[in-house]
Amino acid sequence: MYALVDCNNFFVSCERAFQPALEGCPVVVLSNNDGCVVARSNESKEMGIKMGTPFFKVKHLVDQGKLIVRSSNYTLYGDLSARVMSLLAEVAPKLEVYSIDEAFMNMDGVRDADLRSLCSALVKKVRRWTGIPVSIGIADTKTLAKVANHFAKRYKGYKGVCVIDTPQKIRKALSLTPIGDVWGIGWRGAPKLEAAGVKTALDFAERPSEWVRGRMGVTGVRTWSELQGIRMVEDEKDEKRKSICTSRSFANMITGLDELTLRVSDFAGKCAEKLRKDGTAARTVGVFIHTNRFREDLGQYYPMASVRLDVPASSTPEIVSAALGVLKMVYRPGFEYKRAGVIVTDIVDSDSIQQTLFGFDSETRDRDDRISRVMDIVNSSGKNTLRLATQRGGHYADGIRREYCSGLYTTSWNELIQVR
DNA sequence: TCTGGGGTCCTAGGACCC
DNA sequence: TCTGGGGTCCTAGGACCC
Secondary structure (H helix, E strand, C coil): CEEEEEECCHHHHHHHHHCHHHCCCCEEEECHHHCEEEEECHHHHHCCCCCCCEHHHCHHHHHCCCCEEECCCHHHHHHHHHHHHHHHHHHCCEEEEEECCEEEEECCCCCHHHHHHHHHHHHHHHHHHHCCCEEEEEECCHHHHHHHHHHHHHCHHHCCEEECCCHHHHHHHHHCCEHHHCCCCHHHHHHHHHHCCCCEHHHHHHCCHHHHHHHHHHHHHHHHHHHHCCCCCCCCCCCCCCCEEEEEEEEEEECCHHHHHHHHHHHHHHHHHHHHHHCEEEEEEEEEEEECCCCCCCCCCCCEEEEEEEEEECCHHHHHHHHHHHHHHHCCCCCCEEEEEEEEEEEEEHHHCCCCCCHHHHHHHHHHHHHHHHHHHHHHHCCCCCCCHHHCCCCCCCCCCCCCCCCCCCHHHHHHHHHC
16 A cells, blocks of 8 residues: 655644744745745635735735745755655655655555554654654555545544545545546646536546546546556656756846846756756756746746757856856847746766767866865855856845745754854 | 746657658 | 658657645
8 A cells, every 4th residue: 555644734834843833823835035825824724825826915914913924944844854754764665755745655565454553653753753744645556545645634533644445435535536636637637527527536537548548648547547546656766857957036027148147157056066966967958037927018038948068067167157158049138037047957877977089178077077076065054155256146046035034943953063 | 016946747749761 | 733651759838746
């Protein structure tokens, strides 16, 4: 069986772990740049605040003292996530970390009779040791485990654990699950299915597979099979990422190439750092810049372009200079830019890189790699002390709004360790 | 005034080949 | 007058996830 562990209202729970006074209060956490609501406590959900709401639409509630808000603090959330995951790894034969707040435990080999009590104990332990409340859904396939997880969250009586392990329970659960809540269907697909008379997950599961194939392609059939109890979503192997993206929206719009150069240098530098951390290198470097899509009164421009390197690279100088070359290609004056990003693709393991036949630049490359290693060591505190000249005094998080940030509870501790 | 970021997979269509 | 057919590979864009 699979047990899907999901942290409840994760970002809010992280804030509460260090500020217990927030318990019982309506709280929301905002995306980068204080843009949208990306996490809500149960109390703020009950107030009718929807996921993804732009902050300016609920700011009046904050000003009136009816809602508490926090800017996102991803270093804190990443740290707490790692603590939760390490507790799960102690009990799961195989653990697949699916996102910052979710993990599939492959429980094959654990006796069915022991599953529930094991998971109930785990819910209590994670809460006690990390302060984070979690829910666990247990079933034969990942998609059914997701369904079970919804029930574990929604009904207090389950005490955080719901098992769906018989045909009768599966039928019952699917009949109570709106089609739009099924993992893999999506908000675009749901209205079409509803129009065709498919209101619940059970309606969907009872359609013939050809019907599903014709309407939704192979991905639809995969979801359909999973609901029948047939495993289709493979366990992720421990593979490296196939693409890495660093992008940000800006607090204020940018028009000049100089300032974009600064930002793109930083995004590219961050991508290079991520590559080195993964032990990989990228052969293609792409850059995109976006105008503000909400400002219909202004000209719109969304170019994206990329360059292919002779040899896959992970050094900061190489990735940055490639990105700046692409930026010059796509940049047009006269537009106000709101967002930019760098994407590196065609990723390979660093140790499998073939040197080019023409070795004339291998010395430069070696030098760049050594420079990057030094940068990683000096910058490991997260302060970005060492930068390229194109990055000037910049930090890739500069120019980003973050007005409601809580304390750096775990990060300051990390920095002490680094200094030592 | 103010609207996130980082991934994966699938598919349609174009380029190219014989 | 009249202009094939079948295959592969690559890419951009869309849909989905959290």
